[in-house]
Amino acid sequence: xxxxxxxxxxxxxxxxxxxxxxxxxxxxxxxxxxxxxxxxxxxxxxxxxxxxxxxxxxxxxxxxxxxxxxxxxxxxxxxxxxxxxxxxxxxxxxxxxxxxxxxxxxxxxxxxxxxxxxxxxxxxxxxxxxxxxxxxxxxxxxxxxxxxxxxxxxxxxxxxxxxxxxxxxxxxxxxxxxxxxxxxxxxxxxxxxxxxxxxxxxxxxxxxxxxxxxxxxxxxxxxxxxxxxxxxxxxxxxxxxxxxxxxxxxxxxxxxxxxxxxxxxxxxxxxxxxxxxxxxxxxxxxxxxxxxxxxxxxxxxxxxxxxxxxxxxxxxxxxxxxxxxxxxxxxxxxxxxxxxxxxxxxxxxxxxxxxxxxxxxxxxxxxxxxxxxxxxxxxxxxxxxxxxxxxxxxxxxxxxxxxxxxxxxxxxxxxxxxxxxxxxxxxxxxx
Ligand SMILES: [Zn+2]
Numbered sequence: 001x002x003x004x005x006x007x008x009x010x011x012x013x014x015x016x017x018x019x020x021x022x023x024x025x026x027x028x029x030x031x032x033x034x035x036x037x038x039x040x041x042x043x044x045x046x047x048x049x050x051x052x053x054x055x056x057x058x059x060x061x062x063x064x065x066x067x068x069x070x071x072x073x074x075x076x077x078x079x080x081x082x083x084x085x086x087x088x089x090x091x092x093x094x095x096x097x098x099x100x101x102x103x104x105x106x107x108x109x110x111x112x113x114x115x116x117x118x119x120x121x122x123x124x125x126x127x128x129x130x131x132x133x134x135x136x137x138x139x140x141x142x143x144x145x146x147x148x149x150x151x152x153x154x155x156x157x158x159x160x161x162x163x164x165x166x167x168x169x170x171x172x173x174x175x176x177x178x179x180x181x182x183x184x185x186x187x188x189x190x191x192x193x194x195x196x197x198x199x200x201x202x203x204x205x206x207x208x209x210x211x212x213x214x215x216x217x218x219x220x221x222x223x224x225x226x227x228x229x230x231x232x233x234x235x236x237x238x239x240x241x242x243x244x245x246x247x248x249x250x251x252x253x254x255x256x257x258x259x260x261x262x263x264x265x266x267x268x269x270x271x272x273x274x275x276x277x278x279x280x281x282x283x284x285x286x287x288x289x290x291x292x293x294x295x296x297x298x299x300x301x302x303x304x305x306x307x308x309x310x311x312x313x314x315x316x317x318x319x320x321x322x323x324x325x326x327x328x329x330x331x332x333x334x335x336x337x338x339x340x341x342x343x344x345x346x347x348x349x350x351x352x353x354x355x356x357x358x359x360x361x362x363x364x365x366x367x368x369x370x371x372x373x374x375x376x377x378x379x380x381x382x383x384x385x386x387x388x389x390x391x392x393x394x395x396x397x398x399x400x401x402x403x404x405x406x407x408x409x410x411x412x413x414x415x416x417x418x419x420x421x422x423x424x425x426x427x428x429x430x431x
Contacts, residue, residue, distance in 0.1 A: 003256055003320050006119075006126035006158065010267045011322045018266050018323065023056055025295040026270065030054055032085070032298045039074045039083035040301060057270060065279065065291065066305045068105060071247060075106050084108050085299050095146035097246045098218075098424055107146065107246045108300045116268070116296035117249060118153020123265050124253040125154045128215050128240040130184055132159035137182040139165035139173045139191065140423075146246045147218060147423070151186045154250075160184070170198040170422075177209045184213040189221025189231060189239075190425040196234035197362075197420075211237040217244060219424045220349045222254070223262070223330030226356035243331045248292045248305050252327060257320040261328045268296050271325065272304065273313055276335040287312050289335050290327075308335050310347070339368045339430055341375045344404050348428040354399050355379070360387030361396065363418040366408075368430045377408035382415050 005011050013021070033040045034051040044051060047064045054060070075081040080088060092111045096104040109117065130136065136155050140148040142164070155162040163180050165173045174195060177185070185192070192214055199206050214237050216222035222231065222241035231239040241262055244250035251269050252262040264271045273288035274281055282288035290307045314328035333347040340346070348366070355361050362382040369376050379396065383389050389412040400406045419426075 001256060001319070004126050004129050004131060005322075006122040007267075011123070011324060013267075013323055015323060019057060021267060022270050022295065026054065026057070026060075026293065029295060029298055029301055033301055037083060037085040037301070039070075039081070040085075040303070042082075043070075043303070060270065060272070060293065060304060061281070063304055066302050068247065068306070068308070071302075072103055072105055079106070081106060081108060081300070083300055083302075085301070086110065090299060094144075095149065095246060096144045098145045098147070104144075105247065109297070110299040113297040113299050114150075114153065117150040118157050119296070120244070120250040120265055120268055121150050121154020122157035123268075124215060124242045124250055125151070125160065125184075125186075126158050127253040127255045127263065128184075128213050128242075129238070129256050130155075130158055130160050130213055130215075134160040134184045134213070135163055135180060135182045136160045137163045137165050137173075137177050137180070137185045139170075139185065139187050139195070141166045145423070148186055150244075150250055151215075170195055171202055171204070174199055174202075174204050174206075174209070177211075181210050183210055184215070185211060185235075186215040186217070186242075188218040188421070188423055188425070189216040189224075189227055190219065190421045191423065192216065192231045192235065192239075193227075194420055194422065196231075199234075206235060209235075211235045213238055213240065215240045215242055217242040217250075220331055220333060221352070221425075224349050224353045224356065226353045230356055241330045243309070245292075245307055245309075248302055248307065249294050249297060251292060251294075252330070254330070255318065255320040255322060257318055259314075259318050259320075259326065261314055261326045262330045263318065263322055263324040263326050266324045269294055271313075273311060276310070284313055284315060285328075287332065290331070309333075310335050310338065337428060337430070339375060339377075341368060341377050341406055341408075344406055346377070346404065346406075350404070351379075351428070354403055355381065355396065358392065358396055358399070360384055360392040362415065363420070364427060365418050366428050368428075370431070377406065379408050379410045380413050380418065381410065382413055382418055 093109040096106045221227045241254040252264045270293040272291040276289040290309045290311045310332040311327040314326040362384045364381045367378045393410045
């Protein structure tokens with residue numbers, strides 16, 4: 001395999017040298033923020049931590065976590081945040097979270113930290129095999145959500161040609177992609193499937209687009225094997241997973257070896273995995289919540305940020321040669337989206353995989369209802385063309401019974417009934 005790297009030397013450093021690099025960067029972030037950044041200083045002081053005590057990564061556990069609620073409170077005096085290290089004139093960008101769950105959180109970048117975002121996306125795009133020969137299509141409306149804005153910085157770093165595809169319909173986007181002969185695309189997995197659906201409806205031949213690589217972020221999906229298969233089949237391209245968050249940065253990516261998970265960009269982030277209830281570190285290989293300290297965003301840093309994303313560390317060597325640690329299966333789901341149905345832990349990604357493994361299932365929606373101590377699952381599905389709806393309902397029911405030991409209620413709805421999404425999908429609801 002011809003593996004492409006963004007920074008081969010950094011990506012293949014032995015673990016102890018990555019650790020030394022992280023410790024040096026961490027000390028630099030602390031020195032540049034403590035006593036200057038009000039949010040950081042108050043957190044250190046309230047916990048009794050002395051910045052000088054933070055010498056190794058092991059010392060990090062002496063610091064308290066940072067939560068989304070704290071960062072939201074830090075913007076109450078607005079429009080800036082007490083987590084802004086510098087005066088306003090140092091900043092060149094304000095973005096905010098997508099707001100799919102609750103109040104949007106604002107984040108702030110200086111020219112230097114925006115360059116760092118681009119560097120992180122450089123690892124993502126080169127990791128998927130993109131080079132200066134590629135034309136990258138970004139079908140994204142360039143609003144305040146940071147989303148794929150940072151992908152542009154990554155495309156610049158690897159010198160790929162970026163084709164922006166905001167402000168137009170899906171049909172217009174398909175035509176633009178064919179006209180520009182784009183070879184790569186970055187969007188949510190949901191939108192990659194939506195574009196393929198529109199192409200089918202309009203008899204647009206996707207093979208007129210010389211797509212070879214798709215990179216997906218914003219939600220799980222490219223890490224769900226059955227969803228990945230669908231995207232690859234529809235586009236005739238290799239599909240790659242990537243995860244990040246407005247609050248922390250673009251932190252992990254799937255490499256060309258596709259070992260069934262993603263690499264964490266350890267030169268730019270310190271990764272911890274904790275029990276979401278107790279906050280204690282889990283043992284290697286156990287599921288836990290991803291906690292991140294970023295090392296390149298001095299203007300808006302986070303120390304031990306609780307991402308709410310569930311991951312499982314895989315420390316076996318990767319065939320691509322990178323030494324960055326891996327998340328087995330990527331981001332498994334949100335800690336608060338994991339539902340317990342009749343005693344079974346159910347991740348939305350597991351449900352999505354089971355549904356998408358049925359060719360007859362098109363769009364779907366899952367509602368989990370709690371009655372006293374009991375939870376019930378309702379699955380609404382749209383059939384694809386020509387599928388037998390009764391047989392599909394029976395087959396889906398059997399899959400859930402065999403794989404999860406559950407008997408959800410499965411209902412068929414007419415094609416086109418369920419909502420379609422262009423960014424993050426909301427197919428799971430717990431009521
Ligand atoms: Zn790899």
